[in-house]
Structure formats: C-alpha cells, structure tokens
Amino acid sequence: MSAAKNIPSRRAEWLLTLPSLGWLAVFFVAPALIVFLLAFKTADATGGVSAGWTLDNLRALADPQYRPILWRTFWISGTTTLICLVIALPVSFAMARAAPRWRNFLLLLIIIPFWTNFLIRVFAWKTLLQSDGLVSQLLDATRLFDESPTLLYNSGAVLLIMVYTQLPFAILPLYAAAERFDFTLMDAARDLGASGFRAFRSVFIPGISRGLGAAALIVFVATIGMYVVPDIVGGTDSEMIGNKIAQRAQGDRNLPLASALAAALLFCVLLLLILCSSAFRRSEKLDNALKGELQA
Amino acid sequence: MKRSRFPVLVTAAVLLFFYAPIVVLVINSFNASRFGGSWEGFTLKWYEKLWNNDDIWSALWTSLGLATLASLTAMVLGTLAAFALHRFQSRLQKIHLGTLTVPLVMPDILMGISLLLFFVALGVPTGFTTIWIAHVTFCLSYVTMVVLGRLQDFDFTLVDAARDLGAGRWQTLRRVVLPLLAPGIIAGGLLAFTLSIDDFVITFFVQGPGTTTLTLRVYSMMKVSQNMPVINALATILLALTFAVVTLSFKLTRKQTAP
Numbered sequence: 168m169s170a171a172k173n174i175p176s177r178r179a180e181w182l183l184t185l186p187s188l189g190w191l192a193v194f195f196v197a198p199a200l201i202v203f204l205l206a207f208k209t210a211d212a213t214g215g216v217s218a219g220w221t222l223d224n225l226r227a228l229a230d231p232q233y234r235p236i237l238w239r240t241f242w243i244s245g246t247t248t249l250i251c252l253v254i255a256l257p258v259s260f261a262m263a264r265a266a267p268r269w270r271n272f273l274l275l276l277i278i279i280p281f282w283t284n285f286l287i288r289v290f291a292w293k294t295l296l297q298s299d300g301l302v303s304q305l306l307d308a309t310r311l312f313d314e315s316p317t318l319l320y321n322s323g324a325v326l327l328i329m330v331y332t333q334l335p336f337a338i339l340p341l342y343a344a345a346e347r348f349d350f351t352l353m354d355a356a357r358d359l360g361a362s363g364f365r366a367f368r369s370v371f372i373p374g375i376s377r378g379l380g381a382a383a384l385i386v387f388v389a390t391i392g393m394y395v396v397p398d399i400v401g402g403t404d405s406e407m408i409g410n411k412i413a414q415r416a417q418g419d420r421n422l423p424l425a426s427a428l429a430a431a432l433l434f435c436v437l438l439l440l441i442l443c444s445s446a447f448r449r450s451e452k453l454d455n456a457l458k459g460e461l462q463a
Numbered sequence: 464m465k466r467s468r469f470p471v472l473v474t475a476a477v478l479l480f481f482y483a484p485i486v487v488l489v490i491n492s493f494n495a496s497r498f499g500g501s502w503e504g505f506t507l508k509w510y511e512k513l514w515n516n517d518d519i520w521s522a523l524w525t526s527l528g529l530a531t532l533a534s535l536t537a538m539v540l541g542t543l544a545a546f547a548l549h550r551f552q553s554r555l556q557k558i559h560l561g562t563l564t565v566p567l568v569m570p571d572i573l574m575g576i577s578l579l580l581f582f583v584a585l586g587v588p589t590g591f592t593t594i595w596i597a598h599v600t601f602c603l604s605y606v607t608m609v610v611l612g613r614l615q616d617f618d619f620t621l622v623d624a625a626r627d628l629g630a631g632r633w634q635t636l637r638r639v640v641l642p643l644l645a646p647g648i649i650a651g652g653l654l655a656f657t658l659s660i661d662d663f664v665i666t667f668f669v670q671g672p673g674t675t676t677l678t679l680r681v682y683s684m685m686k687v688s689q690n691m692p693v694i695n696a697l698a699t700i701l702l703a704l705t706f707a708v709v710t711l712s713f714k715l716t717r718k719q720t721a722p
Contacts, residue, residue, distance in 0.1 A: 180551045184559050187544035187603060191562045194600045198577035205580050215583065258477050261470035273474070280481040282705040286663050286678055287698040290685055291484040294491065294695075299500040301487060331484075334477065363467045385568070392570020394664055399685065409572045416576055416668060422583060429576045436570065 202433055205426035214420035224427035233411065237431070240407040243322065243397075244390035247329040248337075251386050252379065254330075255337035259378075260371060262338075263345035274342070277335055285332065289399050292328050293319065296400070320402035328396050333389060337382040344378025345371075377450060384443045388436055408432055489702070492695035499691065509692040513700075516693065522680035526660055529591070529676060533598035534606075534655035540599070541606030541655075542648050548607070549614040566604045574601060575668030582669065590671030597669045598662065602655035609654060613647025646715040653712040657705060 206224050211217040227233060262273050280288070295302050296318040303315050318324060352374065356366040372379070394409030401410075408428055415425035487499075492510070496503040513519060544563060548556055566574065578597050582589055621643070625635040641648075663678040670679060681697065684690050 180547060180553065180555065183543050183547035183550070184555060187540045187547075187607065188559050188562060190540055190599070190603065191566070194578065194581070194596055195566055195574075196562065198581035199573075201580050201584055202573075202577045205584065254473065254477060257470035257473040261474040264466075264470070276478055277481070279706075280485050282657075282709055283485055283698065283702050284661050284663075284678065284681070286681055286685070287488070287694065287701070288484065290681075290691075290694060291488040291698070293685075294499050294691060295484055295487060297498070297500075299498060301500070304500065331480065334481075338477075388568055389570060392572045394572045409570075412572055412576055413667070416579060422580060425576060426580055429573060429580075432570070433573050433577075436568075436573065440565070440568065 199433065202426055202429050205423055206430040208423045208426070210421045210423050214422070216422055221423075224423050227424060228427060228431055233428070236406055236408055236411055239322075239405070240391055240409075243325060243329065243405075243407060244387050244393075246326060247333060247390045248383050248387045250326075250330050251334050251337035252341075252382060254334060255341045255382060256372070256379075258338050259341035259345040259375075260367070262342050263348065264350065270346075277338055281335055286395060286399075288332065289328055289396055292324075292331065293400055296324060319400055320405075322401070322405040324400040325397050325405045325407075328400050329390055329393065332396065333386045336385045336389065340381040340385065341375060341378045344375035344381075348374045377447070380443065380446065384439065388439060391435060392432060485702070488695050489699050492692065492699045494692070497692060499695070509696040513693050513696045518675075519677070519680055519693075519697065522675050522677045525591075525674060526677040529594060529598060530656045530659035533595055533602055533659045534652045536595075536599045537602035537606045537655045538648055538652040540603050541651055542610050542644075544603070544607040545610035545614055548611055563604045563607050566601060567608075571601075571662070571664035572668075575665040578665070579668040588671060589669050591674045593669040593671065594666055594674060594676070597665050598659045601662070601665060602658050605658060606648075606651035606655050609651035610644070610647050613644060613650075617644065650712045650715050653708055653715075657708055 205216060207220050207222065208216045209219055209221050209223070228237070262270055265273060283291075294300055297303070298315070298317070298319075300318075302318060306312060307315050348371065353366045353370050356370045357363065361369065391407075392409055393407060394413055397405055397407045397410050398413070401407075408431070412425050412428045412432070415421045415428065490502075491499040493505050493507070494502055495506040495508070544559065548560055548563075574597070578593070578600070579589070582593050587593060617640075621639055622635055625639045630638065660677065663682060666676055666679060667682070670676075681694060684694055
C-alpha cells in the first residue's frame with residue numbers, strides 16, 4: 168500500500184477505534200483505578216468521601232469482622248469450582264461421545280434453563296428449600312431424619328445454588344475441549360489393557376486440560392464476586408465479600424471501606440487473570456514447539 | 464468393549480437438576496396455594512394480580528426503555544469496534560481487544576461498585592443516565608464479539624466489486640456492507656437487550672431515586688413483600704418472552720450460515 172493511502176487508513180483506524188476504546192477507558196478502566204484510589208480515603212457524614220488520606224480501610228480488612236469473610240469467600244468459591252468441574256467432566260464426556268445430531272440438542276438443553284433471570288432462578292430454589300417446600304417434603308417422606316433439617320440460610324444452601332448457577336459455565340468450555348479431543352486415543356489405552364476409568368483419568372483428562380483450566384477460571388472468578396446467592400439463600404454465617412461490599416456501599420454508605428473491600432477483590436481477580444493468561448500462553452508455546460519438533 | 468453408562472447417567476441427573484426448579488416455578492404460578500408447598504388447584508389469580516400491579520408495569524416500561532437505549536448505543540459502538548478489530552492489526556488493536564475482553568470476565572459486583580465510586584467521585588447523581596451508562600459498558604463487549612464473529616465470514620471482495628462498479632465509500636457501506644451485516648448486528652443488539660433486562664447487580668449499585676427497573680422491583684418484592692406467587696407468574700411470562708427473543712436471534716444468525 169502506498170504512503171498516501173496509509174495516512175487516511177491510520178485516521179480511519181482511530182475513527183473506528185476511539186468510540187469503543189474511549190467509552191471503556193472512561194467507564195471501565197478509570198472506575199477500576201478509582202477503586203484503588205478511594206480505598207485510601209475516609210468517609211464523611213453524608214455518605215460521600217472526605218479530603219484526607221488514610222490506611223485505616225486497608226487495616227480494616229485484617230479486622231476480625233472481615234478476615235473470616237475473605238477466608239469463607241475463598242473456600243465457598245473453591246469448593247463450588249471443584250464440584251462444578253467434577254460434575255462437568257462426565258457430562259462433557261457424554262456430550263462429546265453422543266451422536267452429532269444429539270450434541271447440539273444436548274447443548275441447547277443445557278443452555279435453556281439459563282435464559283431465566285438469575286434472580287428468579289435463585290428465588291425458585293428458595294421456594295423449593297423453604298421449610299414446607301418440596302425438597303423438605305421429599306426428605307420427610309424418606310424418614311431419614313427425625314426432624315426435618317433447615318435447608319435455607321446456611322452455607323450448604325449457598326453452595327448448592329452456586330453450583331446450580333455456575334455449572335453450565337463449567338460444562339461449556341469443557342465440552343468445547345472434549346469435542347476436539349481425539350477419542351481413538353482412549354480406545355488405544357483400553358486396547359492396551361487400561362480400565363475405562365483409568366483411560367478417562369490418564370488420557371481424557373490430560374487431553375482436555377486447557378478446557379479444564381478455562382472452566383475453573385470462569386467459575387472461580389464468577390463465584391468470588393457473587394452477591395445475589397448468599398444474599399437470598401445465605402444466612403449471617405454464610406456472607407461473602409460481595410455481601411460486605413454491597414452493605415458498605417448501599418446499606419450504611421461507607422464508600423471508602425466498600426472501596427477497600429472491592430480493591431482486595433479486584434486485586435485477586437486481576438492476579439488470577441494474569442496468571443492464567445500467561446499459563447495459557449506457555450502451554451500454547453509448548454504445543455507449537457512440540458508440533459515443530461514432530462514435523463522436523 | 465463395554466462403555467460405561469456413568470457419564471450418561473450424570474448428564475441425565477444434571478438436566479433434571481437444571482429443569483426441576485424452573486418447572487416447579489412455572490407450575491406454582493398456576494397453583495392456588497400461596498406458598499407453593501402443595502397443589503391446591505388451578506388458578507390464574509396470580510396473573511391477574513400481576514396484571515393489576517402498577518409498580519411492576521412502570522418498572523417494566525423503565526426496563527424496556529433502558530434496554531432499548533442501551534442496546535442501540537452498544538450496537539453502534541460495538542459494530543465500529545468490530546470493524547476496527549477486523550480491518551487493522553496493530554498495537555492499538557491489541558490494546559483495544561484486551562480492553563474489550565476484560566469486562567467479559569469481570570464479576571458484576573466489581574463493575575457495579577467501581578462505577579458507583581466513579582459517579583460519586585465526579586459528583587454525578589445516580590439515576591436513569593448512570594444505569595444507561597453502566598448497561599452500555601457491560602453490553603459493549605458482547606455486541607463486539609458477536610459482530611466480529613459475523614465479520615470473519617464476510618466476503619470483502621463484495622466491497623471491492625461495489626467500488627469497481629462506481630459506488631462511493633458511503634454508498635458501499637449503506638447499500639452493501641450494512642445490509643449484509645445486519646443480521647449479526649441485530650443478533651448482537653438482541654443479546655445486549657436481554658443482558659440489560661436481566662441485569663440486577665450492576666443496576667443495584669448505580670440506581671438512583673425514581674428509577675426502578677424490573678429486576679430491582681423483583682428483588683424488593685422478594686426481600687420485603689414476599690409476594691411469591693406473583694413473582695412466579697412474572698417469571699413464567701419472562702421465560703416465554705426470553706425464549707421468543709433468543710429463538711429470533713438464533714434464526715437471524717443461522718440464516719446466513721446456511722448457504
């Protein structure tokens with residue numbers, strides 16, 4: 168391309184890029200930076216932010232009020248991620264091995280329930296789990312418990328409904344990886360005497376490791392920022408960092424403290440994203456190097 | 464060699480797990496029982512109550528207006544962004560793509576609180592405008608990715624053909640490029656529309672007095688009035704509507720893939 172044509176093309180690029188990049192710079196990047204900045208401010212009486220600087224909000228994160236909540240956020244998210252992966256693995260395996268016309272149908276079946284509003288899905292569970300709800304009645308009918316257990320407002324309920332809301336986000340990336348997996352490798356392992364489970368564990372799971380990584384990242388990041396689920400079906404002993412952010416921001420309006428909590432969460436999320444993207448890049452490089460080796 | 468039935472059984476159990484709560488909810492919307500524990504006969508009275516609930520109607524109109532504005536804005540910005548990403552390969556576009564990708568994985572609560580802090584720091588009062596800005600911000604990336612996907616199948620020789628036949632830049636854009644890309648842009652817009660209608664967390668943070676969206680109304684009904692059967696009825700209608708919108712957008716995107 169000639170130089171004369173290059174100049175308007177450079178201008179065209181900026182004209183096309185600026186609206187979206189500018190919008191995100193102002194309304195996404197700048198607000199994220201402000202979260203880190205306001206964490207060092209103090210609240211004023213009217214619910215705004217006063218002029219001075221302080222480290223009190225960061226110290227408050229180590230406070231007995233917040234430390235257990237940070238810890239709980241991590242274990243609930245970690246457990247949710249683990250359960251989702253364990254369930255999604257056989258599901259993605261079954262889907263990828265199904266006949267092609269079944270695959271898209273199954274995929275659709277997995278997605279359809281999630282067209283319902285998130286709040287309403289959580290609410291539907293609340294109706295099921297309440298003291299005279301359907302699940303309680305079913306449990307009573309089994310006569311396993313002398314007294315029907317409380318199913319709502321505890322960490323168990325939070326975990327169950329977290330898994331319910333996040334499971335498709337584990338199934339979809341795993342299915343995408345499983346669909347590209349070469350299943351003749353598993354048949355080879357079985358021919359060589361491996362049991363079905365052994366072949367699944369030693370051939371299938373390593374074969375879709377990148378999908379596994381993506382699924383874990385998506386579910387974990389979504390759950391550490393969760394607010395609605397613990398708010399609706401959790402109790403005071405199952406609150407997560409998201410609840411605290413919302414309480415400080417919309418409840419008693421201590422914005423700098425909300426900001427410090429959000430900064431801690433944002434820091435974790437960004438760290439995870441950076442670690443994962445570099446891990447992905449390394450595994451891709453390794454793949455390409457191996458391919459090069461094989462061709463040579 | 465015998466194949467294990469285990470994965471298939473897990474899949475069936477997962478589907479049951481996914482559908483059971485929603486099926487129960489839809490059934491309960493026709494249940495005369497107030498708390499939905501047992502079946503006490505068929506009724507439409509919850510739908511009638513919903514119909515007569517003025518708060519829900521006004522919240523619905525707010526949500527529809529907001530979703531229309533937000534998705535139109537996101538359609539324009541997202542289409543431009545997709546063109547830029549598709550046509551140019553430069554450092555700028557790498558940054559552009561990165562900035563568009565991060566919002567896709569950012570937890571809602573972080574986007575909500577950061578926008579609230581941003582508006583407070585600038586002294587902007589929260590309300591309809593701030594919700595609109597927030598919705599465009601989280602819809603933009605989705606629209607861009609959908610349109611970018613369509614652009615990758617787009618045959619750019621058609622542009623050259625139009626130019627060779629004497630069409631001007633603007634004429635080519637309006638007569639050739641946009642009509643061919645329209646299904647993709649509309650599909651992106653519909654996605655943005657449903658995301659906007661569906662959002663609760665981000666809206667919760669940047670809401671202001673006087674602007675109540677449908678999800679904010681539903682949340683306060685769930686928390687305060689415990690008016691469960693009416694929410695069941697509303698959920699059933701929303702489910703049917705979402706079904707219609709998604710089917711439409713499926714049809715629009717599929718039309719061009721089939722030769």
